[in-house]
Amino acid sequence: MKNNNKKMNTDMKNQLKTFALCFFLLLFCHSSLLLAQSSPLIHFPVSAGFSGQDIVLEAKFENPNLQATYVRIFYRVQGAEDYQYIEMDEETDRFVGVIPGAEVQSPAMEYFLLALMSDQSVMTNPESNPFYSPHYVSVTEQVIEKKPVEKEIRSSGGAKTTTLILSPEPGEKIPPDEFVIAVSFISEEGAIDEKSVKLFLDDKDVTASTEVSEYIVSYTSMSISPGIHRVRLTASDGDGNPLEPLTWEFRVASTTEIRAVKKRSTGLRGRVYVDAKSEQITNEKLSTINSGANFSGKYGAVHYGGSFFLTSREEKEAQPRNRYLIEAGTSWIGMRFGDTNPRFNDLILWGKRVRGIEAYLKLGFINFEFVQGETYRGIDGMRYNFQLAGNDTIWTHPESGDTVQTTDGIFRYGTYKQTLTGLRSSLGSGRSFQLGINLLKVKDDVQSIQNGITPKDNLVVGPDLYMAFDNRRIEFRAAVAFSALTNDISSGPLTKAGIDTVFDIDLPIDPAEYEDYLILNASTIPLDPSNLTSLAYNAELKLNYMRNDLRVRYKSIGSEFNSLGNTFLRTNIEGYSIYDRIRLMQNQLYLTLGYDSFLDNLDDEDDENDFTEPTTLNTFTVGFSYYPRARGLPKVSLNFKDHNRDNSLDTLNAVGNRTQDISVQLGYDIQLLNANHTLSLGIIGSDRVDDFMPQSSNIANDIRIFTLRSRFDAPLTTTLTFATNENRTGEDITEYSFKYNQYSFNADYLTMNNKLKLNSGVNMTSAIGSKPGVNGDEKYTDYQRIAFNVGCHFKITPRQYILLDGYIINFKEKLDSSSYMDNIYRARYEIKF
């Protein structure tokens, strides 16, 4: 049976090779068509952000008929080894996700979106090479100067008064619902003329809403946006001589930060929600009900918590969508049961979902972390139907009944149940020193399904080190890992006798005796560990001195390094990166400089094959952000990135392309017609020129986004957006283009003492795609989509709300005159406790 399986696998490998070759040729001939047409995950990238603040991302499918199992944001700090992900929430007609502010760090974040569709296909944005050429968000470190709360100010006439800033203090971070500006005057009589007092918040004169007495000036507002705000207070003395202005800055915490703080707080708290969605898309109806809850609390030193998410879209034939977690512990001992995302280090185990148990014992001088559970559930594949006709076997498709040709009889391969076990022990608390050793074992359960392919067994081991000095202004991290992966354990381990027979090697041990640790056979990599091809290591040094935030990183990941605890790790690469973020002009100007130099496809270097060589990847990054404190000046962020890939060949395997990315972000706050307006303009351009395959690999993107957000006192907030994305692939006679325009207008209105928020909007999109034709360019798509939405968010109590919204969408394809009318309705109820 095993021999049959092996033969089947060998045949299959040959078939796969043939298929891959055909696919490559097909792709080569038609890739521009595929690239031009396959842009269904629409997303306008964010190019600038602030450290500690959420980055909110939105995406939607060009074709609303598409059903996604999930849409995820994969993100990382620039220069980090690999990505973490969060799932985007499905809203009525879009997906919305947030990169948590707590993880947004300078000099930049990188991200891409990945959608797994219900047919198991994958879509990404950016479409091309998302792992290695993700979207780039320049992140500005926000530094607020700490000033004393008490200050003596003088007028030109000599009068003096002492001011005491009561709230918020300079540099203080406050939740939005605790926002009060209050300044106390401690002065002799007549030192201040009350009528001369003026208060400015972010350069907006708010004196009319300010309460002024001879002792205090105070101002509050029901709504204030997250981020840094600036207060300026001016006044004159009794003789009309102006006093020295009082200015300071404070920060309003984002929702994520508030949640993080609340999570740390005591007592039981949490939320329960149920969300129902009904949609009719091209006469097909789909209803989804999601429900969830999470809670956390503390009892003495013990913190506890849990969460669950249940969806009507959970299927046994797919990986789990439901999530469960319950946890309890103290600062030194604890356990989690359910779906956890453990992390040891970024070479070995880094955020992989594990359904099982996670435990820790942290004594400070010595610590242990343990995790065991299932990473994939077993889902069996499907076989073709067959019947015997004489000596022949006739295979038929299980769904269509069509006769097919097959060598292994499997229509669709299944997924083995996979279990992960990890153990980390370390010395030191991790505040300034920690030395750890990690062990990870991941194995597919061969017996879990009948129709699968290449079940795997993986073992990874390695130490890591962390050291910090001078109040963490110097940080050093390093990790080393060695892996062994057996790509196919279906035939079991080789025995000592088998090796002797096949390879004529008399091993001193019998590998079969060690199969509990790792199954060793001919598919094990590395076969020869002495080549160190499955060794990975990295080191990083961070220095924070003299307004410089300097990071130097080196990594080397062997071509055969594999950790199934971190499958997103880029292997077969080595090199270094240097980034520096410099704060200038009293933290108003931020300059970023970066340089990466890597060697990709390392194993081509020593393969004694002149047709393949490693590819050099050089990236130069420069950017500046200007956030002036002076009134009336725009905020500007400009970033430029230049990538070069070259393997010094000019043969069929030659690689030589250059990509230049540029992004400009402008923000301008103005007051007009008794309202605050924020005008923002984003221009993002990307141009890849390939020296060898311009017909298929040249890609150019031109994205422009204009947004006007207006806050009226009514209280009404309107948002007007115009965005366009022009995409071109190929060159000359193979050039395809796709142009997408979006116009939208949305309004939110608060009423009933801020309990009811009504929202409404219209969103119009149009897209034209064209490709080369016999008589010049011809369109392959030309459609228009208009969506109207209306909804409300009603706070039943401060901790309880209901949300209702609906969309009506009209779609018209001009080329074939087809059209349809869709509708989507959603209701959500949530209660917090």
Next chain:
Amino acid sequence: MRYDIKTVLFILLAISIFHSELIGDNDKDIAIMLKSKGSVRVRRANPKKWENGTRGSRLHSGDIIKTGEDGLAAIMFTDDKSLMKVRDNSSLAIRGERKKATISKRVKFALGQFWVKVNKQKTDLYVETPSGIAAVKGTEFYGMVSSDSTVIFGIEGLISFKNKFGEILIEAGETGVADRLNAPVIVDTEQFRVQRWADDDGSEKMLEIEFKNSEGDIKSLKLNYEEQ
């Protein structure tokens, strides 16, 4: 004669109004409410009427503050940023008198739980309860007040705690208890735990104490300041 009495009464009334206005100016804006969550009501001293205590409300001498079942209020004095946080089901009156650059502060705390932090002390802050008076010589302490007894737990510095039967000094980490019939005593705090769940930004802290009173009974005290 009758006319004379009227005249005298009128003059007395006028003097009284003038005087009260004068005092009122001196006692205005002695504190400001920085935080108000749930049910927080303020009864103004002049004119005497109840209103909602909201974020940014100015507080004057003689104002009474009551918090409901879900109430929480943070009150800051305007001369030195002394901060008092008041939990649910509490009742207190604040009094203050301006003296040049300072305010002489006195809080009459009838019922409930509070936390006080004095950043920079220019004058004494007195907290009067039905069973004793705490004079702040330190910077931070918790209190739990009922009609029969008052419990004070020192976090930093010294608190003078006295009633007509005696006086004690409570140091950081010590718990003092007073009732209406006995002098305040330092109780044997068997076990206590202070969990600073907020950053050092002067915001809330949580305290759990188990202590043995003078009669040997073990009692527990939980003082929680949570985000509401």
